[in-house]
Amino acid sequence: MTNHTHQPPVIRAQGLTKHFTRGKKTVEAVRGLDLEIHQGELVAFLGPNGAGKSTTLRMLTTLIPPTAGTAEVAGHDVVRAQGAVRRSIGYVGQGNAAAYIQRGRDELMSQARAHGIPRPAAKARIDELLSAFDLQEYADRTVQTLSGGQRRRLDIAIGLLNRPEVLFLDEPSTGLDPQNRANLQEQIRRLHEDGTTIVLTTHYLEEADALAGRVIVIDHGVMIADDTAPRLKERLGDLVLLGFSTEADATAAAARAESALSGPTVIDRAGTQVSIRTPRGADSAPALAIDLAAHGTPAIRMEVRPPTLDDVFLDLTGRSLRESAQSTTQPTTQTEGAAA
Numbered sequence: 001m002t003n004h005t006h007q008p009p010v011i012r013a014q015g016l017t018k019h020f021t022r023g024k025k026t027v028e029a030v031r032g033l034d035l036e037i038h039q040g041e042l043v044a045f046l047g048p049n050g051a052g053k054s055t056t057l058r059m060l061t062t063l064i065p066p067t068a069g070t071a072e073v074a075g076h077d078v079v080r081a082q083g084a085v086r087r088s089i090g091y092v093g094q095g096n097a098a099a100y101i102q103r104g105r106d107e108l109m110s111q112a113r114a115h116g117i118p119r120p121a122a123k124a125r126i127d128e129l130l131s132a133f134d135l136q137e138y139a140d141r142t143v144q145t146l147s148g149g150q151r152r153r154l155d156i157a158i159g160l161l162n163r164p165e166v167l168f169l170d171e172p173s174t175g176l177d178p179q180n181r182a183n184l185q186e187q188i189r190r191l192h193e194d195g196t197t198i199v200l201t202t203h204y205l206e207e208a209d210a211l212a213g214r215v216i217v218i219d220h221g222v223m224i225a226d227d228t229a230p231r232l233k234e235r236l237g238d239l240v241l242l243g244f245s246t247e248a249d250a251t252a253a254a255a256r257a258e259s260a261l262s263g264p265t266v267i268d269r270a271g272t273q274v275s276i277r278t279p280r281g282a283d284s285a286p287a288l289a290i291d292l293a294a295h296g297t298p299a300i301r302m303e304v305r306p307p308t309l310d311d312v313f314l315d316l317t318g319r320s321l322r323e324s325a326q327s328t329t330q331p332t333t334q335t336e337g338a339a340a
């Protein structure tokens with residue numbers, strides 16, 4: 001996380017909570033989120049389907065009111081000063097913002113006028129955005145004829161018309177092919193370099209890893225980690241996998257590794273395999289292999305796996321993000337509470 005001790009945060013949430021009521025069930029979509037995001041940060045909310053990412057974004061962008069807690073964006077309260085928040089932000093939701101039968105350029109003009117931007121200034125801004133998002137040659141086609149990637153870029157251009165201080169992107173690259181995803185990520189990186197504060201949601205580990213300076217992992221409506229991707233991974237450590245010719249060797253090696261390695265180390269033995277999760281395991285593995293051989297239990301196989309963000313998620317929740325992204329489970333309570 002960047003050190004911004006002298007600036008007030010651009011986004012601040014305290015105890016932010018959202019419950020939805022469906023029949024007799026209350027879904028606790030977001031549960032007491034505390035958050036500070038500073039100017040110029042690029043933050044990814046990472047979590048499986050149903051984790052509460054979109055609901056958080058929708059509260060921060062004034063689209064739905066919190067059940068409890070408070071949030072301020074660009075210095076304005078999301079409940080008491082909705083208009084001021086909306087004027088300070090751009091929001092690109094999961095659905096396409098652009099109308100299908102309009103030409104891209106016309107859609108941009110309508111939206112610019114809706115923001116109250118005078119026509120000549122709007123025209124200049126639209127040309128600027130069409131160029132920034134490589135959309136000039138598609139601007140005079142109807143939106144329905146654009147590819148998914150072109151449409152998504154148009155959506156983001158719409159979100160930027162009012163030169164927002166903060167840009168919220170809800171799953172910007174979902175549904176895009178790898179090439180379009182890479183292109184979009186490049187555009188997001190450029191916006192970030194220009195100083196825009198960006199908050200995006202994703203369940204693509206690679207996207208959070210490659211793009212965001214800060215990753216906030218959300219699961220079951222709760223923030224479970226908040227750090228840079230490298231630091232989240234470094235804290236977990238590398239996985240060192242060792243294979244032995246006999247179970248007895250593996251057992252002896254596991255005991256030896258316990259005393260040879262320092263730091264928060266987790267050692268498991270299964271059959272002839274020993275797996276060791278240890279900080280900077282890649283550095284310590286060669287010396288460990290020599291040590292084990294010298295003690296009469298040579299490893300016949302060794303592999304070092306650097307941690308992925310999925311390993312971090314698995315460590316934090318006991319579930320794999322890739323697998324849990326398929327499910328939509330969330331905490332529910334049986335209450336008669338009113339719908340939000």
Ligand SMILES: Nc1ncnc2c1ncn2[C@@H]1O[C@H](COP(=O)(O)OP(=O)(O)OP(=O)(O)O)[C@@H](O)[C@H]1O
Nearest residue numbers: 020022027029048049050051052053054055056330
């Ligand atoms: N309007 C609503 N009414 C009832 N339940 C809702 C509503 N909106 C969201 N939920 C529920 O709240 C929980 C959190 O949903 P949310 O859309 O915030 O998750 P998410 O992390 O953004 O997931 P995804 O990655 O699928 O977009 C889910 O269980 C969802 O079904």
